[in-house]
Amino acid sequence: MFSFFGRRVNFEMSLCCFQRNFSAALPSLVPVSLPSKKETHLWYVLPDEVKSETLLNQYLEILSPYEKESIYRMHGHQLKKSALLARALVRTTIARYQTNCQINPRSLKFRKNIYGKPEVDWQNDDDWCPPPLHFNISHTSSLVACGVTVDVPIGIDVEEKQRRIKNNILAFAKRYFSHEELQLLASVADPEIQHQEFIKLWTLKVGQEAYVKALGRGFSAAPFKTFTIWTRVETTGDFQHFEALDSEASEIVVESSDDPENLTNNWKFALLDLAGSHYAAICVEKDNSIGGETNAPMSLAVWKTVPFVEDERVSGTGAVVAIGGSVKQF
Amino acid sequence: MAAFSATSVTFASSLKLSLKNNVITERTSNLKMVTVGWRKSSFPSLKTNRFRVSCAAKPETVQKVCDIVRKQLALPAETQLTSESKFVDLGADSLDTVEIVMTLEEEFEISVEEDSSQNITTVQEAADLIEKLVEKKAA
Numbered sequence: 001m002f003s004f005f006g007r008r009v010n011f012e013m014s015l016c017c018f019q020r021n022f023s024a025a026l027p028s029l030v031p032v033s034l035p036s037k038k039e040t041h042l043w044y045v046l047p048d049e050v051k052s053e054t055l056l057n058q059y060l061e062i063l064s065p066y067e068k069e070s071i072y073r074m075h076g077h078q079l080k081k082s083a084l085l086a087r088a089l090v091r092t093t094i095a096r097y098q099t100n101c102q103i104n105p106r107s108l109k110f111r112k113n114i115y116g117k118p119e120v121d122w123q124n125d126d127d128w129c130p131p132p133l134h135f136n137i138s139h140t141s142s143l144v145a146c147g148v149t150v151d152v153p154i155g156i157d158v159e160e161k162q163r164r165i166k167n168n169i170l171a172f173a174k175r176y177f178s179h180e181e182l183q184l185l186a187s188v189a190d191p192e193i194q195h196q197e198f199i200k201l202w203t204l205k206v207g208q209e210a211y212v213k214a215l216g217r218g219f220s221a222a223p224f225k226t227f228t229i230w231t232r233v234e235t236t237g238d239f240q241h242f243e244a245l246d247s248e249a250s251e252i253v254v255e256s257s258d259d260p261e262n263l264t265n266n267w268k269f270a271l272l273d274l275a276g277s278h279y280a281a282i283c284v285e286k287d288n289s290i291g292g293e294t295n296a297p298m299s300l301a302v303w304k305t306v307p308f309v310e311d312e313r314v315s316g317t318g319a320v321v322a323i324g325g326s327v328k329q330f
Numbered sequence: 331m332a333a334f335s336a337t338s339v340t341f342a343s344s345l346k347l348s349l350k351n352n353v354i355t356e357r358t359s360n361l362k363m364v365t366v367g368w369r370k371s372s373f374p375s376l377k378t379n380r381f382r383v384s385c386a387a388k389p390e391t392v393q394k395v396c397d398i399v400r401k402q403l404a405l406p407a408e409t410q411l412t413s414e415s416k417f418v419d420l421g422a423d424s425l426d427t428v429e430i431v432m433t434l435e436e437e438f439e440i441s442v443e444e445d446s447s448q449n450i451t452t453v454q455e456a457a458d459l460i461e462k463l464v465e466k467k468a469a
Binding site: 140 | 410
């Protein structure tokens with residue numbers, strides 16, 4: 001399949017060749033307007049839908065040498081492919097949000113903040129103001145996703161619904177989740193549902209961690225244990241776990257055990273069933289400067305894409321089902 | 331510092347190595363001149379090798395870690411696993427790493443601190459940490 005991944009020499013030779021042939025004719029990307037401050041955009045790629053070697057070469061072409069090295073180090077074609085798609089998705093997605101001029105996805109540079117969160121390192125042009133774009137990527141071997149916001153940090157995580165847990169779920173929860181979450185999981189009788197709830201909780205926590213990293217803050221030593229994720233049903237104000245939820249009018253909140261009286265309300269969460277195969281958690285900051293914002297649902301637009309080939313807006317379709325948090329798809 | 335305590339025999343062979351790699355023609359150069367001529371990279375590899383030999387985990391521990399990692403990540407038989415293998419390059423995400431740590435804790439009857447578990451990125455690091463904790467427990 002990927003003959004160029006085999007031998008390093010061939011790899012570098014093909015690279016030079018591509019640079020000569022492709023640099024002038026970069027395939028186009030359908031431009032998209034920046035999300036407004038209240039909106040969140042989510043883009044995803046299904047690796048199984050990307051089969052063309054030519055296309056994969058084009059993706060490789062837009063990466064930096066460092067990114068290519070990282071991909072080269074991965075073991076196995078599947079891993080290399082999803083890693084490649086992750087980088088290609090970030091670059092092409094950010095390049096779509098053009099402001100004054102066309103952004104070549106290959107020209108984008110990235111850096112990490114002190115907590116290891118990747119961010120765009122905009123190259124400063126004197127009269128060009130970089131867009132206040134925030135992004136976060138997450139991927140499994142069967143889905144690659146990129147969330148985008150403006151002005152506010154975003155954290156996302158995607159997990160396969162069917163992902164097997166090798167350890168005993170309750171032992172795991174006892175070790176890594178909060179006491180309340182352990183109780184919650186322990187109260188679920190059906191092992192399949194317990195498994196689902198576990199994955200949902202994990203996805204939310206990892207999504208939140210990604211968000212906190214975006215803020216430039218790290219977690220304390222035992223992050224997961226000090227935060228409990230609850231779903232509060234808006235109408236009654238009662239706390240329930242996900243299974244009991246039968247409407248979208250809910251809010252996911254985080255309770256810190258260090259400060260139990262104060263439910264941390266700075267964040268908005270959404271939990272989605274994505275493409276029928278994955279749970280996706282999105283965590284963004286609430287912009288309290290906008291009036292009436294505090295309890296507004298997360299405005300979310302979702303696209304399924306094969307960069308350079310096709311984009312499909314899938315928000316509001318069966319591909320995106322909100323299963324937690326208050327979400328308004330558009 | 332370990333590099334400097336090398337015997338003259340070792341030193342001579344390293345000297346030969348540096349001569350091959352660098353453009354030093356004067357074989358009778360004194361120590362100071364040769365030192366300057368040595369490539370930066372030759373120092374760290376010398377030092378690290380010595381360091382590793384004295385502090386590395388037992389091969390059996392490394393092997394056990396490899397087995398656990400292989401199982402957790404469901405690696406195909408042909409995937410080569412060495413002590414230097416990085417978990418991320420093997421496709422491990424945060425849940426995998428946490429699961430691996432849990433399994434290692436059970437297998438070796440140790441308890442890993444949260445801070446330490448975040449620093450485990452390769453098989454070797456996991457094995458080294460395990461041995462350290464096992465030793466501490468025995469003490």
